[in-house]
Amino acid sequence: MIDVAGRANRSMVRICSSMLSQLNALVNSPVTLSRYGLGRLMYLVNETLVTLDSQARSTPMSLSDHLSERSRAIDDIAERVNAIMGDEPAVTLARQLEPLVCELADALGNHALPDTVASRFGTVRLTDYLRANVIVVVDLSIDEFEIAERPAMTESVHALTQVLTERYPGHTIEVRIPPYAAVQVGALTAGPSHTRGTPPNVVEFEPQAFWQLATGRQSWSRAIEAGALTSSGVHAAETARMFPIVKIR
Structure with missing residues (x-):
């Protein structure tokens, strides 16, 4: 209990x-x-x-x-x-x-x-x-x-990124949502086995963009056009297929 x-x-x-x-x-x-x-x-x-x-x-x-x-x-x-x-x-x-x-x-x-x-x-x-x-x-x-209030947004972003790691285990891509969270996930195709430091593939989101993508409010292409996310590395673009994480309405 x-x-x-x-x-x-x-x-x-x-x-x-x-x-x-x-x-x-x-x-x-x-x-x-x-x-x-x-x-x-x-x-x-x-x-x-x-x-x-x-x-x-x-x-x-x-x-x-x-x-x-x-x-x-x-x-x-x-x-x-x-x-x-x-x-x-x-x-x-x-x-x-x-x-x-x-x-x-x-x-x-x-x-x-x-x-x-x-x-x-x-x-x-x-x-x-x-x-x-x-x-x-x-x-x-x-x-x-x-x-939204900062504590609730922090908790919710942590929960959503945890789901990403559950669904896509591995260490090929680093997903960053500063200042809330940074996690590592596996590539959807064969990727390098990375064990230490920052992976060679990085995707960084503005918090609003991450939320919009995670809940299905916005498409990956529109987020890129708006400059709300940046990516580097040959596998980084695969992250697009990991969204949305949850549909709420």
């Missing part, structure tokens, strides 16, 4: 803190969120509260597989969001959302939580489930305000 309120898992504390901070920034924004944005948040918070009470004992899937399952469920999620919204005006949805976020904060801060949960998308470690949620709230913040 993981006691978030105690000393236990620093990673869990960091994930919860970044998610709740971003949620509070959205809920307490002086600008009212769109109806669909509010509906997305209500769906996410409700699902998270249910999932926290759904301990599982079966083998959890990886973060990569969990995000793939979420990608496959985007149409179902959209239907559920629309059902939550109904015909309610944004002001009513906002009023309903605020106590739900407080309830979630209490649940994450005061309860002993399971290591593994049975989510709507399959059995997954709670840390990975919540990291996926951070990605969603960052995506929503970018949708609504074109910006």
Whole structure:
């Protein structure tokens, strides 16, 4: 068991803190969120509260597989969001959302939580489930305000780059998103076996470009045309085929 309120898992504390901070920034924004944005948040918070009470004992899937399952469920999620919204005006949805976020904060801060949960998308470690949620709230913040809080963006970029390393293990290409992350991945075709230092193939993204590519908002060619990424090395261009990482909407 993981006691978030105690000393236990620093990673869990960091994930919860970044998610709740971003949620509070959205809920307490002086600008009212769109109806669909509010509906997305209500769906996410409700699902998270249910999932926290759904301990599982079966083998959890990886973060990569969990995000793939979420990608496959985007149409179902959209239907559920629309059902939550109904015909309610944004002001009513906002009023309903605020106590739900407080309830979630209490649940994450005061309860002993399971290591593994049975989510709507399959059995997954709670840390990975919540990291996926951070990605969603960052995506929503970018949708609504074109910006996200630094801790949440950091956590979400770390999660997305972890998925790249899970899907494409190796050390042929270095993927950099300064100042957030730098990871090494394998080439899709035969590449050199690199064990020390910087690989001969490097791709560097502006953070906004990485996010747009990772979530399927932008194409590789457009990012290059905009000067939002640079690459060097014979295998660097293969990185284009690794995106998007997850489809959220």
